[in-house]
Each structure stands twice: as C-alpha cells, then as structure tokens.
Amino acid sequence: MQKKLVKILLTFAGVMLMLTVISRIGASLAVPVVSTEKPQRMKIAHHVESEGEVTPGYTIPIFLDEGLFIDEISVMEGEFIKKGQKLLKLNKEKTDRQLKELEAEYAQLELQKSAAVSEEKINRSRYTVGVRNSKKDLKLAQGTTAREVRQAREDMKEAQKEYKKAVKEAKEKSLKTEEGKSDDNRENGNISGRKDDDNKTAGESGNDTDKETVSGSGDDTDKETAGGNGDEGGNTGSDTDFAGKEDDENKNDELKELARQKKEMERAYYDALDKREDQLHSAQSALDEASVALPENTTPAQIDAQKGLIADKIRQIKLLKKNKNYILSPQEGIVDKVMVTVGELSPATASFIIADTKEDYKIVIYDKIENGKYIAAGTEAIIKGRGADAEYTDYTGRVHTVKKVESKAGETFENIAAESGAEDGSQQLLEITIYLPPETFSLSSLIEVSFENYSDYYDYCVPLSALNQDDKGYFVYAVDTKATVLGEDLAARKVYVEIEDKNNEYAAVSAGSITDNMDIITAASREMEEGSRVRRE
Amino acid sequence: MKNVWKPVKVLLIIALFYPLVFLFTGSIMGNSEITHYLQGVFGGGEQWAGWTVFPKYPTLASYIELLLDIPEFYVLFWNSLLYAGCIIAGQLIVALPAAWALTAVRPVIRKGILLVYIVVLLMPFQVRMLPEYLVLRDLNLLDSPVGIILPEIFSALPVLILYYSFSSQPKVLQESAQIDGAGEFQIFYKVAVPVAVPAIVTCVILALLEYWNMIEQPLLFIKDKRYWPLALFSPQNNYGLGVVFAMAFLLAIFILVIFMLLQNYFEEGLSIISKE
Structure with missing residues (x-):
C-alpha cells in the first residue's frame, strides 16, 4: 500500500513537474521579446526624397524662316554641338525656287512702290494747283465785287444828289412864286403859308429821313409822302396862275422821276453788296475745300516694309546657299529639343532649342504639396546621380525656388497626383527648382534628390516604430515592472501621447505622462496589449 | 427501516x-x-x-489552458506542496518527540500541559493572527515562506493526536523492547513510532486538508506573489472562469485521491483517538 501510494505520488509529481516545464517554455515563447529605448531630446530631421531630371538652366531658341523645306537633320537631342556646326540641310531645288519667288516678289514690290510714288506726286501737284486757283478766284471775286459796290454807291450818291438838288430848286421856285402872290392871297397865303410851314416842316423831316436811308435804314414811302405834301401845299398857293400851275406839275413829275431813280440806285447798291457777299463766300468755300490736306499715302512705306522683310529672307537664303544650304549653330551647347521634321517645312516657332552649357543646369522636381512645410528656398538638397563622366556622384545644393503648381490628369507628374488621392487626377503640386553648376550631372539624366530640414529641439522623441494608434489616439508602450506569481515581470503599459512632429524615423511627442527615464518599447516580437508580459532582448 | x-x-x-x-x-x-x-x-x-x-x-479548453498555458498555476501548486510538506514534516518532527515526552512526565504536569494545548487548539486563527504577525515582523519573517511554515510547525493538534496514540500503546511493548536491550530512543524510534503510524497518517491528512487550502496566513503575511499558495489562484481574475473551475476541481481531486489512499490509516487513527 505504501509503495503504491509513493508510486502514485511520485508519478503525479513527475507529471506536474513536466507540465511545469512545458508551461514555462510555452509562456516563454508567448511572451513578446521587446527592444526598449528612452525618450531622447533631439531635433527632428525632415528628410524628403524625390527624383528629378537635369535640364538646362538657360536655353537658346533657333528660329528658321518659316516655310523652308527640310531635307536633312544633322543633330539629335542631347548631342553636344559646337558653334558653326551643321544643324540641318535645306532642299536645294526648293530653296532655289523659293529664292526666285522671293526675288520676283521683291521686284514686283519695287514696281508697286514706283507707281505709288508717281501717284503721290500727281496728287500733290493737283492739290497745289487747286489751292492756287481757289485763291485767285477769291481775289478776283473780291476785286470785282468791290468795284461793283463802289459803282453802285457812286450811282446811288449821284441820284441822291440830283434828287436833293431838284427838291431844293423846287422849293426855291415855290418861294419866289409865293412872294409874288402874297398881297392877293395874304389871308389865304397865311393860311397856306402856315400850311406850307407845316409842309416844310414835314418835308424837312422827310429829307432827314432820306439821309438816314442812304446810310442804310431810311423809309422811302415817308420821304415821298412828305415831298408830295409839301408840293401840294405849294400848288394850293398857285391856283390862280395857270402857267405856274403847269410848270409846277412838270416839276413834280420830274421830282417823282428823280425819287424813283434814287430809289433804284439805292436798291442796286444794296444788290451789289449782297452779290459781293455771296461771291466772296463761294470763293472762300472753294478755297477752304481745295486747301483740305491730302491724306498721307502709306503705300510706299508699306511696300518698303514688305521689301525689307523679303530682302531679309533673300539675304538669309543667299547666306544659306553660301553655306551649301546648311543651317549652322550660332552657339555652343547641347541640343535640348529638335522641333522640326525631315520632309516638312520649317515652322514659325523655334526649330531647335539649344542648352547653353556655359550656364547653370537646372533640376525641376514635382513633389507632394504636404512636403512644402519642409522645403523652402535655401533648403539644403543632396543630389545624387551620374556625372558627365558617367560616375556616380554627389552634389550638395540649395533650393532656388519653390512654388505651387496645378497638375492635370495625364501630365508628367500625374503619378504624384494619383498618390495624393485626387479624384479627378488634378492636384496641387510643389515645383522645386535647384540650379547646379554645368557638367556636374549629365543633361537629361535622372537624379535622386533628398532635402534635409531640421526642426527645433524636442524634449521627448521616440522612434516611429514605438508609435501605435487606436481609437483614442496615438500611444506608446512603456515597460513597467510588475510583481506577479512568476516573480518581478516586465509588463507593457499604454501611454497616450500627442504628436508634435515626426519624420520617417522619429516622432516628437508632447510632454505629459512621458518621463525621461521611461523605457519605451520600440520593437516587439509579438502583438501586445495593455498589461502584456514582455521581456527584454 | x-x-x-x-x-x-x-x-x-x-x-x-x-x-x-x-x-x-x-x-x-x-x-x-x-x-x-x-x-x-x-x-x-x-x-x-x-x-x-x-x-x-x-x-477541455480550460484544462489545456490551465495545464499548458498558465505557468503561474504550477508556481502556486509547488508553493502549496512546499508549504504543506514542510509544515507536515515540521509538525511530525516536533510533535512526535513532544507527544512521546508527554507520556513520560508526571500526570499533574501532563494534565496542565494538555490543558494549555487544548486551549490553544480551541483558539481560532483570528485570535492568533495579530500576535503571530507581530512576532514574525520582529523576526523579520514577513513576506517569506518561513513566516508561513514556522508558526504552523508548532501546532497543538498533532501533539495531542500522537500523545493519545502513544499513551494507548500497551506498556508491554516498551517493556519487551527494554528487556531485549533497546534504549529509550530505540524504543521510541523502533517500537512506538511504527505502532503510531495510523495516528501519524491522521495528522498528515488533517494537516494536508488544512494547509493545502490555507488562505488567511499567506494573504496576511506574504505580499510577494511568488510565495502565494494555490488557494489564492482563484481571486486572480486575469483568467477565465473555466480555468478557475478546472483548477478548483484538480485541487479537490488531488486531496480526495490522497485521502482515499490513506483512508484506512485515517480511520484507524481516528478510532484510537476516539477511544482515548
């Protein structure tokens, strides 16, 4: 019984011992092995990697005359060319024909210009003659009309004078007749004398009116009426004498005739004035019309301009013919772009773009917009690529410019836009330009560029591998010592942090629950959770 | 009926x-x-x-997890085994000579000592707790397995059981051995102890039941979890309830098996004590 008991107990103890070992091994395998690191005070280096192509910093476009037929292109893109090196050859026959056409066009323009100049001269002389004639007409009109007016005025004055004289004679005569009859007809004479006085007064008043009229504003009807009344008064006084009466009637008729003549003369004078005015106006208008300046004739100048262009073309083609129809490079450099094709006509745009090898080269890089906070003008850029001698080389340069550009789907940098997640493929990108000395790298070679930008010091920086995230935010696992049944064990504890800055290797986290001497788990062989047992490497 | x-x-x-x-x-x-x-x-x-x-x-996932994935179970198991084994061994080392000596002292003194033993035995752990804590603290035995084992070695119960077992042994056995030339130690070692095996087994079983399941002593005197016994496994809720059930079942079965194996000795031992 004792033996059986001992046997059972020993077996049981053996099994338990074996299970103890197995469970220990199992636990050992299940416990994550971790690497730890203490938070560091450091700067966060922002390292942006990108790729670009070496392009010429300064280029020279080479233009050809439009419409030249290209027979042969002697250079390729990327080829180094010397000054005077053949770039392309033009078709001889077509160039000759083009030269002839241009020369013919030039000759035609010459003729057109001669014709235009002759026409211009004729027009000029016509203009001069016209003006001169108009001036003459004006002078003539002035002279003729002045004479006519003068004659009319003299005639008018003569008529007035005669009329006044006749009136005066008639008055004198009537006075004499009145004196002879004064005794017989004293009473009547007095009466009629008073009437005569009245009439005289009226007659004088009529004369005065005539004078005014001569000067240009009289009333002929009043003067005539006044004269008539005066005469009637005189006639009334000589009723008794038949001979005197007949004589008076003749005198009156004569006076009336003189008054009519005076009136006609005055009218003729005024007509002459009007006529002079009309004629002078017409002549002046004709002169003004003739004096209008001739329009400027630009036709010869235009033809000259066309001639100049054609002459240039002719000169260039002649120069080409002198060079055996070859276009020569005006500058040493590398052919950046060939924009013409054999068998086609030269375009109006540049035919070649030559990179100036004496000037700096340029690298243009397109990167994601969010990298803009790390890259600015002056940021250090380490450029790696193959140099002109095909050896792998490094160059440290600085960013020249950084600007935002809009990319569209299908553009060369659409891959970056696609990475950035734009739905329509368009995305704002960063265009970074770096200049570097010529011949550091081969033109058109692909280079790797890395930008280094250092932040300020952060007190708590942990490796990026230590950073974890759950629905509450970012956290790190810190190693804590924990008393367990198995002894003092290491356990993982979640410490939530806020990220202030980070790069590909480190993250700067805000101070709070993190302390200087905390062991942060940077790597673990297994998944962990809060309170998981861990062991150090 | x-x-x-x-x-x-x-x-x-x-x-x-x-x-x-x-x-x-x-x-x-x-x-x-x-x-x-x-x-x-x-x-x-x-x-x-x-x-x-x-x-x-x-x-059977709980058993597999308990037996293969939880090394803490074995730490606690071996701790319990250590405590029970050491206490039982210590008790036997102390109680056997003490009980044998009691049979030899004068009846008046023996009665006095037995009375003190019974009084101590009647005291629950809650009464002994504070003095034990103070003594262990002064001896710098807190947070140590010795602090658990040492007080329990000097338990009164095995002394009483073994005294009654020794005192019930016929005097002729000792006299025969004496005539055969056996000394006092030989009489104790070669005659009295083998005869008292049922009582010893009874002591072992009773001690095993008590100390395999002890909770208060380790909970009070030991802070270091490395020294905890298996009885404190259950409160650790890091494991699933199934594991706790499996652990409790295995614990019970372990004691049951031992009890069943030693049942005859236990019954015999109890009958001797009851006669006395």
Missing part, C-alpha cells in the same frame, strides 16, 4: 458530491456558457443564477 434510509443516504451522497460535480461541470464549460449561467452572480444583473449538470458545449 433500512429501505427508508437508503434513498436518504443516496440523496446525502449526491448532496456531498454535488460541489465536485459543480466544479467538474464548470471546468468543461466554455466561458460564455459559465457567464450565462452565473450572470446573476458575476454580471450584477437582477436575474437568478442558474446551473446545469450537462454543459451545452463541453470543452
């Missing part, structure tokens, strides 16, 4: 064994099923707790 008692006995047996059945059922249940049945206890809900003897989805 016998026919009436038989079902009552069966019912009593079932009632006595139900805790084991309960533990076994729980140990082969999944955690979700246990939680479902014991929601009234652990879930803080208003519903009643329930149980079933036949799990819906029986599984």
